[in-house]
Amino acid sequence: MRRPIRVLVAKPGLDSHDRGAKVVARALRDAGMEVIYTGLHQTPARIVEAAVQEDVDVVAVSVLSGAHLTLLPRIAAGLRDEGLDGVLLLAGGIIPDEDVPALKAAGVAAVFGPGTNTDAIVAFIKNWMEKGGADAARDRG
Amino acid sequence: MRHATGAELAAALRAGDRRALARAISLVEEGAPGARELIQAVYPHTGRAHVIGITGSPGAGKSTLVSALARAYRREGKTVGVVAVDPSSPFTGGALLGDRIRLDGDAPDPGLFFRSLASRGQAGGLSRAASDVVDLMDAAGREVILIETVGAGQSEVDVMDVAHTTVVVTMPGVGDEIQAAKAGILEIGDIFVVNKADRDGADTAVAALEMMLDLGAGVVSVDAGHHGAGALAAPAAAPQPQMEGAAWRPPVLKTVARDGVGIPELIAALARHRAFLDASPAGLERRRRRAADRLLAVAARMLLERLARRDGRLDSLAADVAARRLDVYSAAEALLSPHPMSSQRVVGTPGTDKPGST
Incomplete structure (x- = not known):
């Protein structure tokens, strides 16, 4: 049996609003995934370390503080440094449309803004896993 | 790393590669091919860590206690592994x-x-994975391994089979004492902790636990002179000095894990328990019992896998049972029989049953 999809839901930076992150965590759990929730105020280094130790398929990061252009590229680079470039990196929170191309260039696979239906996030992850998940992402290089 | 063999992962995690350890844990959790090879490779390098189980009712503060302990051990310079089960x-x-x-x-x-x-969810899944995960962390050089249990149901007893020392955590004012006695939590604890001890009722909770532990150990003085009272009273009949070093009386400690209060005392009690296990026949007995339990669990799993694969017997016997041609006990005997299946026992052919007959 394939193990359940493991997702790290992380909340970096200084903002203290994790309602959105918790809603997403709950929705992913209800979709049969194992969700590791880190809590507030995580540094990029700690998020990367948690992704290593928990051997996750997906890292989902919520940023409301406006620091997404700093935090997300650092997390993406940290994952690459650990050899976790196959891990799916997703972003959520308040992220202006004009910043999305820069985030994607940095290694964020998709950005889900406010009002996103959680079903869309579940579908995105499941679709990525069906295509082979981290294994296939690595093999494609 | 995703495609490394068990032996490669074992070598890498022993060399301190955190990703290899993480990957190896996933393999044993899944019961994946390669997991057996992995445990075979690491097992000679295990047995050094002090494995501590933390269990207790939800809300008693297990997570906070685990992180306080992890911090304290790290300050002592010890490497720590934590396994948190939800x-x-x-x-x-x-x-x-x-x-x-x-x-x-x-x-x-x-x-x-x-x-x-x-x-x-799988039956026995928790204890199997937990034992294997502990072996992996042990082989990776973790000196202290803390296992935090779900805190409800059977799993806490499973974890006791994995841990050297089991810490049972409770808190004041929840009327837990009788519940604890019912749930068998008194039997599994080597150390009891009343956490959140800055709340009202902490001393009452400690006193209640102390009293029940004395009852359970049979050391209450009421029965002391009553030599014919059976096994429970027997230890009480022995003079106190002879019990020194022979038995472990679980201590009851107070902590406020959030503030680190009582943690040094808990660390000291954990060290005393480990020394007790190392020095006493009870420790050896416990290691053997734990090994026997784990061995049986692994053997049972292997047996199930073999029976499920064995020359198509399961399918044909299951078809017979479903069609009421054979009772389930006779079918189980036939499934376990070392002899080839006799042709007359199998009346039908697999797959001919209508779904409605089940």
């Missing part, structure tokens, strides 16, 4: 694993490896 939903298989929230500090600590495990 329940999987029986309906979706999903799980929300939130025990990392209690970790703090800005920079990750290379001396601390924290892994969240979902219970994954």
Whole structure:
């Protein structure tokens, strides 16, 4: 049996609003995934370390503080440094449309803004896993 | 790393590769091919860690206590592994694993490896994975391994089979004493902790636990002169000096884990218990019993796998049972029989049953 999809839901930076992150965590759990929730105020280094130790398929990061252009590229680079470039990196929170191309260039696979239906996030992850998940992402290089 | 063999992973995790350890834990959790080879490769390098199980009712503060202990051991310079188990939903298989929230500090600590495990529902799944995960962390050089249980149901007893020392955590004012006695929690604890001891009723909770532990150990003085009272009273009949070093009377400690209060005393009690296990026949007995339990669990799993594969017997016997041609006990005997199946026993051919006949 394939193990359940493991997702790290992380909340970096200084903002203290994790309602959105918790809603997403709950929705992913209800979709049969194992969700590791880190809590507030995580540094990029700690998020990367948690992704290593928990051997996750997906890292989902919520940023409301406006620091997404700093935090997300650092997390993406940290994952690459650990050899976790196959891990799916997703972003959520308040992220202006004009910043999305820069985030994607940095290694964020998709950005889900406010009002996103959680079903869309579940579908995105499941679709990525069906295509082979981290294994296939690595093999494609 | 995703495609490394068991032996490669074993070598890498022993060399301190955190990703290899993380990957190896996933393999044993899944019971994946390669998991057996992995445990075979690491097993000679295990047995050094002090494995501590933390169990107790939800809300008693297990996660906070685990992180306080991890911090204290790290201050002593010991490397720490944490295995935090949370329940999987029986309906979706999903799980929300939130025990990392209690970790703090800005920079990750290379001396601390924290892994969240979902219970994954399978019978025996928890204890099997937990034993294997502990072996992996042990082989990776973790000197102290803390296992935090789900805190409800059978799993806490399973974890006791894995841990050298089991700490039972409770808190004041929940009227837990009788519940504890019912749940068998008194029997599994080597150390009892009344956490949140800054709340009202802490001393009452301690006193109640002390009293019940004395009852359980048979050391209450009422029965002391009553030599014919049976096994329970027997230890009480022995003179006190002879019990020194022979038996472990679980201490009851007070902590406020959030503030680190009582943690040094708990660390000291844990060290005393480990020394007791190392020095006493009871420790050896416990190691053997734990080995026997684990051996039986692994053998049972292997047997099930073999029976399920064995020359198509399961399918044909199951078809017979479903069609009421054979009772389930006779079918189980036939499934376990070392002899080839006799042709007359199998009346039908597999796959000919109508779905409605089940």
